[in-house]
Amino acid sequence: MTYSDLAYEALENLKTLQESFRKDYHIDDYSHWFYNQSTELLRLYNASEEAYFKYIPVGTYSKSSKTWMWAWDNEDSVEQSKYDTLVLQHYGVDNDFEKLSNGYFDSDECDGWKFTALAHQFLGGIGGYKVTSDHLEIYFLIMEKKELHEVKAIEAKLIECEVHGEIRRAFICQHLNREVKTGFEEAFPTYRGMVLEEDDDFQAWCDECEKIRIQHDGWSDELMEFAEIKLVCERCYFEIKEFNTEEE
Ligand SMILES: [Zn+2]
Numbered sequence: 001m002t003y004s005d006l007a008y009e010a011l012e013n014l015k016t017l018q019e020s021f022r023k024d025y026h027i028d029d030y031s032h033w034f035y036n037q038s039t040e041l042l043r044l045y046n047a048s049e050e051a052y053f054k055y056i057p058v059g060t061y062s063k064s065s066k067t068w069m070w071a072w073d074n075e076d077s078v079e080q081s082k083y084d085t086l087v088l089q090h091y092g093v094d095n096d097f098e099k100l101s102n103g104y105f106d107s108d109e110c111d112g113w114k115f116t117a118l119a120h121q122f123l124g125g126i127g128g129y130k131v132t133s134d135h136l137e138i139y140f141l142i143m144e145k146k147e148l149h150e151v152k153a154i155e156a157k158l159i160e161c162e163v164h165g166e167i168r169r170a171f172i173c174q175h176l177n178r179e180v181k182t183g184f185e186e187a188f189p190t191y192r193g194m195v196l197e198e199d200d201d202f203q204a205w206c207d208e209c210e211k212i213r214i215q216h217d218g219w220s221d222e223l224m225e226f227a228e229i230k231l232v233c234e235r236c237y238f239e240i241k242e243f244n245t246e247e248e
């Protein structure tokens with residue numbers, strides 16, 4: 001199959017899907033949008049109603065430079081799900097489709113929906129959505145609608161960091177810092193951008209706390225008092241982790 005055949009087929013499929021997406025979710029009733037890269041949620045709203053959707057960022061088309069940039073190639077895109085779109089990149093490499101294998105290139109207005117359609121072909125979802133911000137057209141693959149209580153649960157796990165903005169929270173003992181190495185014990189092995197189960201949080205403590213934890217066979221009241229667990233943002237957490245675990 002050539003690239004044009006593939007894109008044509010994907011676009012036809014998306015057109016059908018868009019009709020039911022717009023009708024079933026009353027998409028055209030909402031005149032405003034807001035998206036949050038930390039929660040990967042798109043909020044559509046008007047004066048009286050709102051709806052939330054989980055999205056995967058597909059990419060952006062710049063009307064000023066007439067270029068396309070895939071989300072996986074975009075450093076400003078912090079959504080972890082952008083890496084899901086690498087499946088298209090790999091397919092592009094295997095089949096020599098440059099528009100899929102390259103991250104950034106000259107393009108035109110038609111490409112955005114084509115790429116969103118292709119993303120749907122590979123990743124599924126319930127529709128596509130485009131927002132325009134200044135000279136940028138930003139394309140999203142909409143994966144599912146989220147109910148308000150689900151949105152609240154996701155947002156409750158965010159923290160506003162002065163340095164890193166509003167992102168996921170993490171828990172650390174008061175002794176962990178970025179100046180003096182104190183050791184770094186974790187509730188479970190972690191890595192940057194890790195997807196957590198609903199009941200899980202990033203949690204870490206120092207060697208001293210760990211000693212007491214072993215002595216007390218768990219988190220005793222005394223240890224809780226000593227540890228004085230505090231909240232930091234996810235990125236601060238990993239900065240502290242890297243500082244404490246790097247080789248001399
Ligand atoms: Zn500690």
Ligand SMILES: [Zn+2]
Nearest residue numbers: 161164233236
């Ligand atoms: Zn931070």
